[in-house]
Amino acid sequence: MERVLLLHSSREGQTIKILNYIATKLGSDVQCELVDLHQPLSVSFSDYDRVVIGASIRYGHLNKKLYQFITKYQTELEQAKAGFFIVNLTARKEGKDTPETSVYFKKFLLKSPWVPALQDTFAGALFYPRYNWFDRVMIQFIMKMTGGETDPTKEVEYTNWQRVDQFVEKIKRG
Template sequence: MPLKVLLIFTSREGQTDKITQTMAEQLEALGHHVERRLLTANTAPMSDLSSFDWVVVGGSIHYGKHEAFLANFIQRHLSGLSQTQTAFFSVNLTARKADKNTPETNPYLNKFLSQVGWVPTRTQVFAGALLYSQYNWHDKLIIRFIMWLTKGNTDTSKDIDYTNWPSVKAFARSLVE
C-alpha cells in the first residue's frame, strides 16, 4: 500500500533541496506519494501533519546553526509530529568527516534536537556541499577560514559536493521498508 510522505526542508544554497528531491524520486519510484515543502521564515502553520504516514524534516547548518525558523516550526508542531512517524536529517560540512557522519556522532544534529525537545522516529546526517562559487566575498572568506581550521578544502576556485548520494537514497528507502 502506498504511503504518504511529507518532506519539509530549509535550504540556503540548494543542497538540502537536492537531497529532498533525491529522496522524493526514490520514494516515488517505490510507488509512494510524496509532497515536498520548502520551509521559510514566512511559512504558515501546518495543520495536516498527522495525515501523512511519514513527516521528514531536513535542515542545513549555516554558520554553526540550523535556521531559527526551523526550530520554531518544530516546536510549534510538536503535537502534530508526535501523531505520525517522523525523521530528521541535518546537512552540514562537518559530516564530511568519518568521526562526525552518523546521528550519534554529529554535534549539530544532537544539539539541535536537544534544543527543540523533539525525538523523531529516525535521524540521519548528510555531508553538504562546499559551494565557493555561490558565496559572496564575505561568506567565502569566513567559510574558507573555517575549512582551514577544520583541515578542509580551501581552494575557492572549485566547488565540492560531499554528499553521499547512495546514503541519501538508502535513507529514503529505509523509511518505507
Template sequence: MKKMLVLYSTVDGQTLKIIKAIEAKINHEYICEIMSIDECQHIDMAIFDKVVIGASVRYGHLNKKLYQFIEANKAQLAAKDNGFFCVNLTARKEGKNTPETNAYMQAFLVKSGWIPKQQAVFAGALSYSKYNWWQTLIIQLIMKITGGSTDKSKDIEFTDWVKVTAFAKTL
C-alpha cells in the same frame, strides 16, 4: 496511496538536492509534498502519513524557523511516522557523520526536544561559486580551521549519495 510531507531548510540548495534524491527513491510508495520550512508554518499535518524534515547548518546554526515549526507541531510530529536529517560540512569527516557522533545533530535533538524516529546526517557541499566575497572569506576561515579546502576556484560536493539512498530506503 500514502502521503508524505517533506519539509526542508536550505541555504545553497544542497538539502533540497538531497530531498529530490530521496523523493526519487520512494515515489512509488508515497505521494510526496515537498515544501520549504519557510512556507509551511500553518500546515495541516493530519492528511499526511509520514513527515520527513531535512535541514542544513550554516555558520554553526540551523534555521530558526525549523525550531519554531517543531515547537508548534511537536505533538503532531510525535503522532506520525517521521524522520529528520541534518546536512553539514562537519559530516564530511569520519567519526562525525552519524546522528550519534555529529555535534549539530546532537545539539538539534537537545534544543528541539524532538526525537525523530529515523535520523541521518549527510555531508553537504562547499559551493564557493555561490558565495559572495564576505561569505567566501568566512567559509575559507572555517575550512582552514577544520582542515577543509580553501580553494575558491572549485566547488566540492561531499554528500555520500549511497548513504542518502540507504536512508530513503528506511523511509
C-alpha cells in the same frame, strides 16, 4: 497512493537536492510534496502517511525558524513518526557523519523538544562561486581550520548518496 511530506530548512540548496533524491528513491508509487518550512504551512499533516524534514547547518547553527516550526508542530511530528536529517560540511569526515557522532545533531537534541523517530546526518556541499564575499571568506576560514577545500573557484559535493539510500530504506520500513 502513499503520500510523503518533505519539509526543508535549506540555505544553499543541498538539503533540497537530498530531499528530491529521497522522493525519487521512494518510487513512482509514492507521491511526495516538497515544502519550505520557513513559509507558513498550508498543508495538514493528516493528509500524509510520512513526514521527513531536512535542515542545513550554517556557521554552526540550524535556522531558528526550524525550532519555531518544531515547537508549533511537535505533536503532529510525534504522531507522524517523522524523520529528520541535518546537512553539514563536518559530516564529510568519517566519525562525524552519524547522529550519534555529530556535534550538530547532539546540539539539536538538547535544544529541541522533539526527538525524531528516524534520524541521520549527511555531508553537504561547498558552492564557493555562489557565495557572497563575506560567506566565501568565512567558509574558507572554517574549511582551512578543518582541513577542507579552500579554492574559491570550486564547487564540491560531499554528500554520500549511499548513506542517503540507507535512510530511504529506513523511511520505507516506516
